[in-house]
Amino acid sequence: MRNIKRFFGHGCFLTSLTWTVLFFIYLNYIELKQLLKNVPFKRAGPHQAFPTKVSYNFSNFPKQIRPQLKTKDVKNKLDHDIKVTNNIVISPELDVIFYESNRKIRDLGFEQHGFNVFISNQLSYHRDVPDTRSIECKAKSYPYYLPVASIIICFYNEVLSALLRTVHSVIDHTPQYLLHEIILIDDHSEFDYLKEDLRNYIKENFPENVKLLRNYKREGLIRGRIIGATNATGKVLVFLDSHCEVNKMWLQPLLFAIQKDYSMVVSPLIDAINAYTLKYKPSPILRGGFTWNLHFKWEFVPPSKLLGPEGAAAPIKSPTMAGGIFAINRRYFFEIGQYDNGMNIWGGENLEISFRIWMCGGKLFIIPCSRVGHISRNVLPQKAHEIMDSLQYNSLRLAHVWLDEYKEQFFLQRPDLRSKGYGNISERVELRKILGCKSFQWYLDNIYPELEIFPLPSKEN
Ligand code: UDP
Ligand code: MN
Numbered sequence: 001m002r003n004i005k006r007f008f009g010h011g012c013f014l015t016s017l018t019w020t021v022l023f024f025i026y027l028n029y030i031e032l033k034q035l036l037k038n039v040p041f042k043r044a045g046p047h048q049a050f051p052t053k054v055s056y057n058f059s060n061f062p063k064q065i066r067p068q069l070k071t072k073d074v075k076n077k078l079d080h081d082i083k084v085t086n087n088i089v090i091s092p093e094l095d096v097i098f099y100e101s102n103r104k105i106r107d108l109g110f111e112q113h114g115f116n117v118f119i120s121n122q123l124s125y126h127r128d129v130p131d132t133r134s135i136e137c138k139a140k141s142y143p144y145y146l147p148v149a150s151i152i153i154c155f156y157n158e159v160l161s162a163l164l165r166t167v168h169s170v171i172d173h174t175p176q177y178l179l180h181e182i183i184l185i186d187d188h189s190e191f192d193y194l195k196e197d198l199r200n201y202i203k204e205n206f207p208e209n210v211k212l213l214r215n216y217k218r219e220g221l222i223r224g225r226i227i228g229a230t231n232a233t234g235k236v237l238v239f240l241d242s243h244c245e246v247n248k249m250w251l252q253p254l255l256f257a258i259q260k261d262y263s264m265v266v267s268p269l270i271d272a273i274n275a276y277t278l279k280y281k282p283s284p285i286l287r288g289g290f291t292w293n294l295h296f297k298w299e300f301v302p303p304s305k306l307l308g309p310e311g312a313a314a315p316i317k318s319p320t321m322a323g324g325i326f327a328i329n330r331r332y333f334f335e336i337g338q339y340d341n342g343m344n345i346w347g348g349e350n351l352e353i354s355f356r357i358w359m360c361g362g363k364l365f366i367i368p369c370s371r372v373g374h375i376s377r378n379v380l381p382q383k384a385h386e387i388m389d390s391l392q393y394n395s396l397r398l399a400h401v402w403l404d405e406y407k408e409q410f411f412l413q414r415p416d417l418r419s420k421g422y423g424n425i426s427e428r429v430e431l432r433k434i435l436g437c438k439s440f441q442w443y444l445d446n447i448y449p450e451l452e453i454f455p456l457p458s459k460e461n
């Protein structure tokens with residue numbers, strides 16, 4: 001009897017051990033299948049042996065909307081991860097496998113583009129991103145008849161896979177009848193793959209309303225967007241960066257807001273696509289502000305403004321917009337003076353258009369029911385110089401046109417810029433007069449009373 005008991009005891013033990021092992025293998029198999037779910041066959045890359053399972057290491061991912069790590073830190077972090085995991089790393093955020101042989105592509109990616117090019121090249125152009133909308137937003141419906149949209153995407157030396165994923169994601173997530181056209185503007189990129197390869201891909205894979213324009217010289221994103229807008233014929237212009245992924249029902253809430261109000265300019269809530277892992281993560285409800293350096297910043301919405309009947313679906317009044325992702329009635333865009341075409345390369349245009357919209361009778365809101373993911377990255381080291389130069393130049397232009405006496409707040413932060421040149425602004429000053437725009441004091445009192453004003457040194461000293 002005791003032998004029988006022992007036999008069954010061991011038997012049970014062995015059976016459960018076997019099941020545990022089988023279950024473990026099954027889980028690993030499922031995991032590998034999951035890993036490969038989003039990898040499109042034709043860009044699967046050189047075939048390598050499946051790695052054995054390794055532990056997760058990316059634990060301290062930056063939480064900010066815009067990570068503040070310098071490229072050097074990013075490299076240290078990557079080196080650390082690679083050392084720990086013996087040449088193979090699985091990112092817990094995305095479950096994509098890194099191989100040591102791909103490190104070069106990754107490092108090059110960070111140097112040139114500020115995000116993980118290796119993962120971008122592995123990911124499907126049609127991947128599912130999480131639906132990050134609130135319950136209130138999911139319950140909302142929109143009219144069938146809405147103004148049609150021209151999507152404008154300006155790019156300079158963009159990673160091909162990121163650019164194509166942006167376009168595919170728009171086509172996948174937008175009802176055809178609302179998508180009047182997609183206009184891509186190549187801002188005189190240097191990479192070969194953005195020439196014939198891109199042209200051919202567009203011809204073979206996209207509908208005819210995806211158009212490609214090329215700038216003869218580098219214009220910068222501000223003139224680039226003006227060129228896109230000038231060529232567009234849809235009722236509404238929607239500007240996107242060339243490394244975005246739009247989410248479910250992203251366009252209708254934007255079009256609906258503009259349909260109801262001609263002078264309404266709207267941004268989606270910009271979700272963060274992590275620059276290291278390309279994982280799509282929801283962002284909290286934030287609004288745009290700025291500092292007296294004339295740098296854009298995200299800030300929490302004062303809680304009193306979130307308590308309306310619409311709750312988490314309510315449009316958020318925003319003193320400024322982040323930049324490249326917003327929608328505006330096409331006629332209204334030109335009526336209020338499009339952009340300052342004297343601005344160069346990058347930066348400052350988002351504050352300029354924000355002040356102009358509010359001060360000249362328009363409105364600027366963030367629509368949290370519209371979600372668009374954007375690869376959030378740092379300014380790249382090799383481009384930092386040209387970007388900082390153009391940002392300073394553009395900021396000076398906008399300070400002299402729009403800030404009135406408050407430009408002294410800017411010079412208090414940046415005394416070095418007081419004597420710097422900023423080109424001819426007479427057309428923009430004239431525009432402000434023609435449009436009968438209000439003062440910057442009005443803007444501060446009514447739109448951004450939370451902004452701190454610093455005491456100026458007295459003139460005698
Ligand atoms: N861009 C451009 N010409 C330039 C610089 C940028 O067309 O001279 C494009 C760029 O490819 C991107 C968009 O403008 O699609 C916004 O630039 P970026 O993503 O660098 O701005 P950020 O998101 O960092 O504000
Ligand atoms: Mn961008």
